[in-house]
Amino acid sequence: MYRLLIEPFCGGGIVSLTAVMEGFAERALMAEIDHDVAAFWHAALRHGDELRERLLAFNPTRENVQRLARRQPDNVIDHGFRTLVLNRTRRGGILAPGASLARNGENGKGIRSRWYPETIAKRLEDISACVDRLVFCETDGMQLLAAAASVPGSVIFADPPYTAGGKRAGARLYASHDFNHPELFALLDDSGAEFLMTYDRAPEIVALVEKHGFAAVVVSMKNTHHDRVEELVITRSPIFSE
Numbered sequence: 001m002y003r004l005l006i007e008p009f010c011g012g013g014i015v016s017l018t019a020v021m022e023g024f025a026e027r028a029l030m031a032e033i034d035h036d037v038a039a040f041w042h043a044a045l046r047h048g049d050e051l052r053e054r055l056l057a058f059n060p061t062r063e064n065v066q067r068l069a070r071r072q073p074d075n076v077i078d079h080g081f082r083t084l085v086l087n088r089t090r091r092g093g094i095l096a097p098g099a100s101l102a103r104n105g106e107n108g109k110g111i112r113s114r115w116y117p118e119t120i121a122k123r124l125e126d127i128s129a130c131v132d133r134l135v136f137c138e139t140d141g142m143q144l145l146a147a148a149a150s151v152p153g154s155v156i157f158a159d160p161p162y163t164a165g166g167k168r169a170g171a172r173l174y175a176s177h178d179f180n181h182p183e184l185f186a187l188l189d190d191s192g193a194e195f196l197m198t199y200d201r202a203p204e205i206v207a208l209v210e211k212h213g214f215a216a217v218v219v220s221m222k223n224t225h226h227d228r229v230e231e232l233v234i235t236r237s238p239i240f241s242e
Contacts, residue, residue: 003153004029006193008141011037012087015157020133021126025155031137031144036083036095038138039073043080045136048128052121054081060115065089088114142184149191156195160184181205185212194236201230209234 005025007016009032016028032038043051054077058064069086073079086095089111127134137144141160149156161179185208188195199205201218209216215238221231233240 001026002155003027004148004151004155006145006148006151006154006156007031008144008156008158009160010041010136010141011159013041015159016134017123017127017130020130027133027135029135029137029144029148031139031141033138033140034095035138036079036086038136039076039079040083040087041080041136042076042138044124044127045131045134047077047080048124048131050077051081051084052124055084055121055124056117058085058117060085060089060111062111065111084120088120142180142187145184145187145191149187149193154193156188156191156193156197158184158188158195158197160197160199162200182208185209185214188212188236189214195234197234199232199234201232205232205234215239 001023002019002025005016005019005028007013007028007030010016010030011032013028013030016025016030019025020028030041032041058081065085068082071078071082073082083095141158145156145158148154160181181204188197189212206216208214209232214234214236216232216234217240218230219233220228
């Protein structure tokens with residue numbers, strides 16, 4: 001078991017949550033610079049009971065969701081709940097301004113296709129049970145890595161914004177999308193820590209993998225348009241076979 005998992009661009013934090021809940025890591029240190037996503041984590045870790053109550057009482061009609069999206073949050077619970085609802089009802093879970101609500105969605109259920117209140121409430125309850133092992137910082141993930149990457153017994157999972165190779169998806173999906181990919185590779189190389197990192201298979205990233213002598217395998221993924229895209233899983237030394 002690792003002493004600490006560091007997830008500097010945590011988003012929904014599934015890797016940190018899985019690592020802690022399944023006993024792969026004693027603690028997880030998560031960071032997210034997006035203010036909306038950060039609001040969810042502040043609410044989930046500090047006000048889990050209130051967040052679950054609002055979730056179970058909410059009726060996700062298009063009118064209710066649009067009204068919630070227009071309303072300015074009054075406090076961190078309001079803000080965190082707004083983020084949760086928009087993530088579950090917008091196409092692809094995109095929070096960026098202008099993102100559209102799900103139309104057909106999964107299995108043709110439209111806006112409710114990813115709305116599983118009991119399941120989500122159970123996950124929020126599980127998060128509340130682990131608050132003493134989860135640390136969240138609303139900060140720049142690169143700054144967090146620079147400060148914590150060399151902590152003994154730590155391991156890093158990095159899933160940075162997909163803006164390499166001239167892709168515009170990062171600008172569309174993330175409010176904070178300006179990102180220095182070479183700096184991240186250099187920081188991980190210098191840290192000496194074990195890490196697993198995911199990236200688009202862009203020529204720029206392939207060149208960085210080769211420059212730093214990292215290992216990478218190609219995996220085929222489906223995007224929100226159901227197209228097959230190739231991604232890279234990058235590690236310090238080979239741990240997968242192609």
